Amino acid sequence: MLAPTGFSGDRERRMYPNVSRLLIDTFPLNTGPPPNTAQIQTCDELRRPFGTLYTVKGTTMTTLLPETDLKTTPINRLRVDQYTNGLIGPSQPMLGPLADGGTLITGTPPGCWGPMITPAFEGGHEVTQPVAIAGAEIGDAVAIKIKSMRVTSLATSSGVMSFVEGRYNGDPFVSKFCSKCGTEHPASYVEGIGEDSIRCNNCGAEVSAFRFSHGYVIVFDAQNQVSLTVNQDIANQLAGNACEMSALPELAAQHSILSLARADIPGVAAHMRPFLGNIGTTPSRDLPDSHNCADFGQYLIGAPHRFGMTREELHAAKTDGHMDTNSIREGCVLICPVKVPGAGVYMGDMHAQQGNGEIAGHATDCSGETEVQVEVIKNLTLEGPILLQNLDDLPPMARPMNALQRQKVRELGERWGQHEIEESGPITFIGSGENLNVAVENGLKRAASVTGLPYDEVLNRATITGSIDISRLPGTVRVTFLCPMNVLDRLGIGHLVREKYDLA
Structure with missing residues (x-):
């Protein structure tokens, strides 16, 4: 995201006290008229509870309109290319509302490894900004019909993880800090390639809380749905152009895992069968996006960081969006609980392939494009998703x-x-x-x-x-x-x- 120049945000924070600091600091208020409608990108007029955010072609200019000007007429088609930096919950402003029966298109960055090695993240994924669905109320359900899905990354890297002690507080996915300067969730940059390439902005120390105990780099042929792991020389070449090879979306905030260039098993051919590992509706309290489930979520129980909670609180809040279920792919229908007004549909963590169990702990996280259609199911109260598989x-x-x-x-x-x-x-x-x-x-x-x-x-x-x-x-x-x-x-x-x- 862009850092504004010559802007403190104090006036905007007073005018919009319920708007997150991140959003205000990122998108300064423009008190002039909204941009000409001819300039607004198709499907990119983004309505939020506090106003309307316009994304203008060829610029980064945005306009926040006062609440009195909020347009609440549902729209039939919406594209989302904005992300939540690892969190999901009621504090995240919703886009929309999208009409019941409307179409949602998303471009998603990789989940897991990229956010894991980016210490500013407080969750293990980078999912889309949630979208309000018109007519969806607490106690209803939303059917998400996946119409199309495709991998856009040319390559990725994955493998079995290990933790770096002394760089996290309780949970390395959620609460990272720099072991040299002590900065919590520090901004960071990539210097060179390899496992020591992620550096703290504040002091320059190597700062990633994760390592590969065994890893691989894999290239994709999405048209023919095949892939191949590569040797160290090729991995190094890919690392030199990591963001482009990962096809990271413009507003993605993660580092590309390709920068680590870990290539332990070259020459392995594998089928591709893309699916979404994290898709669903917004939980009723803020959670790290990767922990919106019971197995990963159990590490929030009694945790020492700000997301610590009881088991009862976790189970009341979560919607089980993080499933890593390899049949949540093109053609299926996923029916999700509504635990906040508007449902807050989000998605991310596309995998190029994965067998049942995800036994290595991580699969081939990739960027991708997904198109879905939504339908509100009234008075169907669920605790977790129902799936109509292909x-x-x-x-x-x-x-x-x-x-x-x-x-x-x-x-x-x-x-x-x-x-x-x-x-x-x-x-x-x-x-x-x-x-x-x-x-x-x-x-x-x-x-x-x-x-x-x-x-x-x-x-x-x-x-x-x-x-x-x-x-x-x-x-x-x-x-x-x-x-x-x-x-x-x-x-x-x-x-x-x-x-x-x-x-x-």
Whole structure:
């Protein structure tokens, strides 16, 4: 973000006491008229609770309008290329409102490693500024239909992490400081390449709280959906042009992880299958974006930094947006809880590929473009997301039967005198917990609570018409089963299931 020149922000802070200091200091008030509408970028008229922020073509000029001039008419299409520097919650101003049924387009920077090595971040990702959805109220849900998704990075780096002791307070993702000068969350810069290239602005000391214990650099062919890890010489070349190779968006604040140039396993070919690791709705209190879940979030319980909280407070606030579930990809539908007015839809942490479990702790974080359509589901109260996976991603036992199979089932029923045959559709509940056992129980209980089916019936359905699948260690899972259509209709999502799976 730009630092204004010749500006203190005192007057603007008095006029807008509820506006975050970061936003005021970044976007000084222009008391003149708003820019000519011909200059405003399509889909970039950004409405906030305190006024309207205009992004003008070819400039960095912005205009904050007084609240009396706030336009509240929902818009049908919005592009977001602004980010929250590692935090998500009620303190983040929302863009929009986006109309129910509207289209949201985002360009997202990588999650995890880039923010991890950038000590100014208080979270492990760099997700988009949240967007208010018209008509979404606490106790509703928002369906996010992923229409398209593509990787824009040419390369990235990832691997198994280790921490540098003496450079963080309790949690290296959240509370970093410079071990030499003591500055908390210091601004930093990149000098050279390698693991000692991240430097404190204040004193010049090497400042990253993370290291690779084993890492790789990987290049992408997004058109053909293949990738290849490279050797040290190529990794060094990529590090010399790290931001461009990562395709970091203009307003991204992270350092590129390519600068570290760690290349331990060259020559490994891998399929690409991009998905979003962190997508959903705003929690009811401020959280580090990577900790909007139960497994990563458990490190906030009793933490010594400003985000420390109780287990009860965490579970009441979180929306489980950070799932690292590799089936949240183009074509799926994600149904998310609304815990703040307007929902506050956000997304980020695109991965180019990842197997179930994300066993290394991190996958191939990349920049990307995503287009989604939103739909408000009234009075569907959720604690965590529901996922309508693509047919290819469903466990075999949960895939709807084809016409021939249904005919054979009817014939089987006739032979035995069982004439009533249930109409059902696939549904997946995300379970989240401190470990896999807790996460499985959480997902099953959520399924029973939301559907109204007895818990033991959910166990049986998940056994013969579904599956339990690991999304991420230590504690995110998918609980999938065939659910009666009359139950799905009662929940207000039957039409989504019928449309998704072409059910009559």
